Amino acid sequence: MRTVYFDYNATTPLDPQVREAMLPFLEGIYGNPSSVHHIGRRARSILDDARDRAAKVLGSKPSEVIFTSGGTESNNLAIFGAARLLKPKGRHLITSVIEHHAVLHCMDYLEKKEGFEVTRLPVSREGFVSPEDLAKAIQPDTILVSIMAANNEIGTVEPVAELGALCRERGVLFHTDAVQWFGKEPFQDVHQFNADLVSICAHKFHGPKGAGALFVRSPLLPDPILFGGGHENERRAGTENLASIIGMVEALERFVRVPVFSREALLPLSEQLASMLEGLAGVRMVGPRDRRLVNTVSFLVEGSDSIALLAGLDLEGICASSGSACSAGSIEPSHVIVGLGIERKLANSLVRFSLGRESTRTEIEYAGEVVPRVIKRAQRAQ
Ligand SMILES: Cc1ncc(COP(=O)(O)O)c(C=O)c1O
Known part of the structure; x- marks a missing residue:
């Protein structure tokens, strides 16, 4: 059976050159950067150099980069760290x-257990947060705003620079989860988000899993969420994972400066896929047409559900995702799709195709043959 991988927003394969750069740290170079002897000092100098390289790509100071275990930890550190600091x-x-x-x-968690009040802004039918809504929501006691740069399920690219500027004007910290954004959108430097905190995750752009970074604009120092040694400027205790860090830095240099998800290559493919889907009975596209991640094509199928659709696609070799948490045959509709104002039953039928570097026209044509059949079968099964 052929395999068609249309799930690049879930993860991307490790790039061979990134792997090559990581190998010495899984083999010969094993020192702990905190050790005082020469083996440790060598590791320390490589770590320092990696931070300089990451900062160079980001256009930040090296001290503004905190290495983490990925997008989840970067988001947790940004939100818990900033909220607790500013309480x-x-x-x-x-x-x-x-x-x-x-x-x-x-x-x-902060709302339930630590006495914070949270406003969750609504979004438009295409998933956009409105700057006017944000302006109205800011109160005198607002300390932090967190809005993602690009949505992982429907690809909406949020107006973060505008939202960030608004927060800065009002003296409120701004965090953006840019995990899906890096490697897909045109990048100048990390300041283009007008954010104080930016989350990055390596495996979304052909780096290793379990590696990420949080940009923290100086002089801000969020409270740590991991305690122990004084690593990462006392923001993140734990012996550094040098192999992962080097892998992430290598991927940042190779695949973010010039986005590895090439607009030129992917736009015709995603448009061909979208127009095939639009022609099918019962299919409803979700997400914006413009200001969308170029690799992401998401849709709902009337009279069906994500589990039947994803299983049917998988039988034909196509790897796709839904935003739903699937458990034992029952599915919770995606909170993103419900957030767009779509009724829960239909929201249960989300399918996301996310294309990437290895996607080809032949694969799109194959999907054109197979997907209509899979959809019909899944609809009949209801
Ligand atoms: C927008 C967004 N934020 C955060 C994460 C979490 O990343 P990780 O699971 O690698 O920690 C993901 C992963 O899918 C994501 O898409």
């Missing part, structure tokens, strides 16, 4: 209803 100033936090759970569940 004496205020207890109001703002986010949107379509954030990743790595943001929403932090907000829920």
Whole structure:
């Protein structure tokens, strides 16, 4: 059976050159950067150099880069760290209803257990957060706003620079979860988001899993969420994973400066896929046409559900995703799709195709043959 991987928003394969750069750190170079002897000092100098390289790509100071274990940890550190630091100033936090759970569940926790108040902004039918809504939601005791740069399920690219500028004007910290954005959108430097905190995750752009970074604009120092040694400027205790860090830096240099998800290559493919889908009975596209991640094509199927659709696609070799948490045959509709104002039954039928570097026209043509059949079968099964 052929395999067609249309799930690049879930993860991307490790790039062979990135792997090559990581190998010495899984083999010969094993020192702990905190050790005082020469083996340790060698590791320390490689770590320092990696931070300089990451900062160079980001256009930041090296001290503004905190290496983490990925997008989830970067989001947790940004939100818990900033909220707890600023609690004496205020207890109001703002986010949107379509954030990743790595943001929403932090907000829920702070609200339930630590006495914060959270405003969850609504979004338009295409998933956009409105700057006017944000301006109205900011209160005198608002200390942090967290809005994602690009949505993982429907590809909406949020107007973060505008939202960030608004927060700065009003003296409120701004965090953006840019996990899906890096490697897909044109990048100048990390300041283009007008954000104080930016989450990055390596495996979304052909780096290793379990590696990420949080940009923290100086002089801000969020409270740590991991305690122990004084690593990462006392923001993140734990012996550094040099192999992963080097892998992430290598991927940042190779695949973010010039986005590895090439607009030129992917736009014709995603448009061909979208127009095939639009022609099918019962299919409803979700997400914007413009200001969308170029690789992401998401849709709902009337009279069906995600589990039947994804299983049917998988039988034909096509790997896709839904935003739903699937468990034992029952599905919770995606909170993102519900957030768009779509009724829960239909929201249960989300399918996301996310294309990438290895996607080809032949694969899109194959999908054109197979998908109509899979959809019909899944509809009949209801
Ligand atoms: C927007 C967004 N934020 C955060 C994450 C979490 O990343 P990770 O699971 O690698 O920690 C993801 C992963 O899918 C994501 O898409």
